[in-house]
Amino acid sequence: MDSLHSGLKAKSFDKKGKTIEARYCYSTGKLATKGCPKTAVAVYIPGTVPEHCPSHGGGGTPATSGTTSAATTTPAA
């Protein structure tokens, strides 16, 4: 009694939804922007995609050289 039943596994793979290929910033792990110097491609599940990299062009100010972190530092006169 050998039914032709062996080999065909249930192909109802439990994969709901699909994946998204996106490029992320290598240094921050967020979604890469035009300003990100080093990026890599990763596969994300819809809903888990990170926001854009805030360090490289996310704000709008291209900080390539020159730390502009003294914006709200008012020296007590």
Ligand SMILES: [Zn+2]
């Ligand atoms: Zn970046």
